[in-house]
Amino acid sequence: MALEGHLRDLPLIDMLYIFQASHKVGKVCFTHGTDLGMIWLQDGQLVHAIAVNARTKVPLAQGEEAIALLFEWSDASFRFMELCADEQVKVSITSPLEVVLFNALQQRQSKHMRQSHLEPNSLVRLAPQLAPSCSGGISLSIDHWRIISHLVVETSVEQLADELNYSYDQLIKLLEEMITLNLVNIHTPLAVPQRQCMVGTSLAPQQQQRHVRSLVEAVKQRLRFRMQRGGVHVSH
Amino acid sequence: MSVIKVVITGPYATGKSQFIRTISEIEVVDTDVPVTNSEELLIKEYTTVGLDYGMITLESGDTLCLFGTPGQERFDFLWEVLAEGCLGYIVLVDSCRPAHIEDTFTLLQRFTQLTAAPFIVGATKQDLPGALPPAYLHRRLGLPPSIPVVGCNACDPDSVQSVLESLMDHIELILKHQL
Numbered sequence: 001m002a003l004e005g006h007l008r009d010l011p012l013i014d015m016l017y018i019f020q021a022s023h024k025v026g027k028v029c030f031t032h033g034t035d036l037g038m039i040w041l042q043d044g045q046l047v048h049a050i051a052v053n054a055r056t057k058v059p060l061a062q063g064e065e066a067i068a069l070l071f072e073w074s075d076a077s078f079r080f081m082e083l084c085a086d087e088q089v090k091v092s093i094t095s096p097l098e099v100v101l102f103n104a105l106q107q108r109q110s111k112h113m114r115q116s117h118l119e120p121n122s123l124v125r126l127a128p129q130l131a132p133s134c135s136g137g138i139s140l141s142i143d144h145w146r147i148i149s150h151l152v153v154e155t156s157v158e159q160l161a162d163e164l165n166y167s168y169d170q171l172i173k174l175l176e177e178m179i180t181l182n183l184v185n186i187h188t189p190l191a192v193p194q195r196q197c198m199v200g201t202s203l204a205p206q207q208q209q210r211h212v213r214s215l216v217e218a219v220k221q222r223l224r225f226r227m228q229r230g231g232v233h234v235s236h
Numbered sequence: 237m238s239v240i241k242v243v244i245t246g247p248y249a250t251g252k253s254q255f256i257r258t259i260s261e262i263e264v265v266d267t268d269v270p271v272t273n274s275e276e277l278l279i280k281e282y283t284t285v286g287l288d289y290g291m292i293t294l295e296s297g298d299t300l301c302l303f304g305t306p307g308q309e310r311f312d313f314l315w316e317v318l319a320e321g322c323l324g325y326i327v328l329v330d331s332c333r334p335a336h337i338e339d340t341f342t343l344l345q346r347f348t349q350l351t352a353a354p355f356i357v358g359a360t361k362q363d364l365p366g367a368l369p370p371a372y373l374h375r376r377l378g379l380p381p382s383i384p385v386v387g388c389n390a391c392d393p394d395s396v397q398s399v400l401e402s403l404m405d406h407i408e409l410i411l412k413h414q415l
């Protein structure tokens with residue numbers, strides 16, 4: 001078992017930034033109908049990519065072009081794999097990730113094929129760690145900066161379009177670029193009602209709290225004891 | 237003498253049974269049966285149809301009981317019974333199955349309405365290649381910053397222990413804020 005799924009559940013952009021941040025070494029195989037794609041990662045960096053037609057064995061693309069093609073396969077399935085013991089990885093991609101992704105986004109053929117699940121009511125916010133300065137020559141436009149200055153608080157796409165006086169399509173395009181550059185995250189917050197520590201006894205609130213605190217302390221003590229003894233005796 | 241109830245929940249095949257089996261002192265009451273649904277078979281061979289139940293006795297004489305919820309939706313009616321009077325609960329999310337993030341979100345929505353007990357999220361299968369990091373799962377699940385997502389390997393006793401400890405720490409923190 002390893003990481004596997006569909007790009008609709010884990011967008012390619014997210015996947016590549018996660019692998020970069022965790023310095024992943026390995027490869028990912030993508031299946032899209034009869035087409036196959038494969039990317040290779042060294043120390044989290046995307047170093048090589050290919051796409052072929054599995055039936056005819058005809059190569060479809062290589063390097064950055066293959067990444068651009070993967071962007072079109074939004075319903076592809078994927079599987080992470082570790083490198084084989086003596087696998088020599090070819091290098092066909094040398095640009096920084098954000099540049100590769102930004103270029104791929106620009107080349108995307110179908111304008112309707114969205115990389116993210118942006119809807120009018122989606123909430124967007126600045127990414128907690130802004131992407132490293134785009135060393136590959138991507139500079140932000142005044143529109144990007146306007147959006148950044150409005151995202152100090154989490155805002156819905158609809159509200160942002162209103163506030164900045166952009167058309168919906170114009171804003172989506174800008175936001176997608178910023179998501180690609182890892183500057184902005186989409187966020188669907190879970191509404192969690194206030195938590196309460198009760199354990200179902202009919203004690204007064206103050207006593208309940210004392211009771212819960214003593215139970216928690218007892219559990220912690222037991223767990224620490226387990227640690228000291230070097231493991232619990234599990235009998236099956 | 238008290239029975240302290242902690243519920244281990246999460247979507248199908250996230251490692252609930254494994255989590256309880258790994259830490260329980262007693263032989264876990266095994267209600268797993270072979271999977272019959274062909275889609276589910278792709279994920280695993282056995283599923284829990286009843287309850288997973290594990291136990292850890294405390295020095296005070298109290299007992300910590302771990303209850304696992306059955307993963308498949310047709311057993312949802314058991315959730316309410318299990319959630320009642322629990323000290324806290326742990327929602328497990330599979331770090332290697334992004335397709336299940338949405339199911340986990342839905343489960344979280346329902347469980348947080350069902351009980352006001354404190355909870356944390358355990359991201360299982362962190363030992364497997366390509367596992368998604370807890371911070372990413374935290375974001376995708378739309379969790380408030382105060383709710384921790386702790387990475388774990390449900391097969392490793394130390395890892396399971398540290399998830400339980402995180403839940404206890406989290407409960408203590410809530411108690412402090414309630415003062």
Ligand SMILES: Nc1nc2c(ncn2[C@@H]2O[C@H](COP(=O)(O)OP(=O)(O)OP(=O)(O)O)[C@@H](O)[C@H]2O)c(=O)[nH]1
Pocket residue numbers: 246247248249250251252253254255280282283284285305306307308360361362363364388389390391
């Ligand atoms: N390597 C690894 N395997 C795990 C981990 N957690 C669970 N597994 C394995 O994943 C499979 C499914 O785990 P279960 O414990 O049966 O999952 P479950 O949540 O009880 O499943 P249902 O009862 O069907 O909902 C089993 O083979 C486990 O051993 C983990 O953290 N790491």
Ligand SMILES: [Mg+2]
Pocket residue numbers: 252253254268283284288304306307
């Ligand atoms: Mg089970």
